[in-house]
Amino acid sequence: MAIDLVDYERKAREAVQAFWENREAARQKQIESGKADQGERASVTSGKNMDGFIALILDIIHANGLTHADIHQKRAVLTLPGFFRPTKLWDLLVIHKGELIAAIELKSQVGPSFGNNFNNRTEEAIGTAHDLWTAYREGAFGKQPRPFVGWLMLVEDAPESRSPVKYNSPHFPVFKEFKSVSYLQRYDLLCQKLTQEQLYTSASLIASPRSAAAGGNFCSLSSMTSLKTFVASLAGHIAGESARLE
Template sequence: MAIDLANYDTKAKEAVKAFWGNRHEARKKQIESGKADQGERAGVTAGKNMDGFVALVKDIVHANGLEHADIHLERRALTLPGYFRPTKLWDLLVMNKGRLIAALEFKSQVGPSFGNNFNNRTEEAIGTAHDLWTGYREGAFGEQTRPFVGWLMLVEDAPKSRSPVKDQSPHFDVFKEFKNASYVDRYNILCRKLMQEQLYTVASVIASPRDAVDTGVYEELSDMTGLRTFVSELAGHIASEAARQ
């Protein structure tokens, strides 16, 4: 059976438009109330700006044979056991007949503080995956095949995220791929390495400018880390699980 990508490109553009629109509305409401958060925080604290991508994942799960799978989005049902900590809260879990089919994280970064946020996102992504796979090895999810573990990042396409960044390392050289790499490029490198080290089934990054609120335009940085790879691998995993039933 051919996999179904659920018209992902059109839905992704709608998700991008919703992302920027939700941020704008959140900022507007907080300013009108006189309780606006500083800087970009007003848009972040408004809620689930990545919900359009969550909806896309749901469509892919249903379109590829797991129509009756449990797709958990409520906070109370999103925790998984960890190995280095008791539990970890995920953004979306797909369960089917007591088996963990997929665990996904949806992240975003909007300027101006790209530097600190990139480092925090990197440490979080690595730690989360390492904790999950160590728990899996130790039987945290029972006896089952490996789940799909996905990480999707939307980063603002802006001069500060596209400009070369210099690093200081007084004792040893940084790896050459990071030299003068912009933050958009660094996210692309991060996603590639997360997959090469088998920390995530797929890690993807897309870049989108603020004015995409009207168009939904976004850019993939490479085939390996692109959104099409993300949805294709997820659809294939879901179809495989459905065939196993």
């Protein structure tokens, strides 16, 4: 069964470029209004920064057979039932013939506060997945095959995210893979472990500098967490579900 990756590299560069352009546009708008938020928050309040990646995901879905699926992007229809809480709001849901085909989270982090944000993102990602799969086990979505559950993270590629990070663990040693690594490497390890532990079907890390506003350049830190691995996994899942349901 052939899968279509819809020229994802070009579209990903466009998405990255749009990410940085939208952040700057939001910051300028806040400044011009005289109500600028403090720090980096001024460039994230528009809520449109990851739209380019949503467009790429939509192209993957349509190109691999689910042309008539219900793809939900508006906040009012993005909730799924949870097990530990009543509902969880996702960034993108794909539903076809009453079955949950895919649930995807798209996140980003720009400096300088990499430390606190990394911990928050980690706890959120783990909790979200554990909640969904427990709800799935308990029949929240009916009797259906496992959906694709994806986590896509864009992190600013900067000296602060590339530098080794100190840690404090006075009672027990940390796992050796976490020693003398940067925040980008921590995110890469997080994505690897999220996939290895089957919390997510695929988890991807995209590293991109602010200068990518001019050309959309980005990179991956490992094959396992690359954008290509993510889109190939999603495309294969969509193609398989299309063959099963159409």
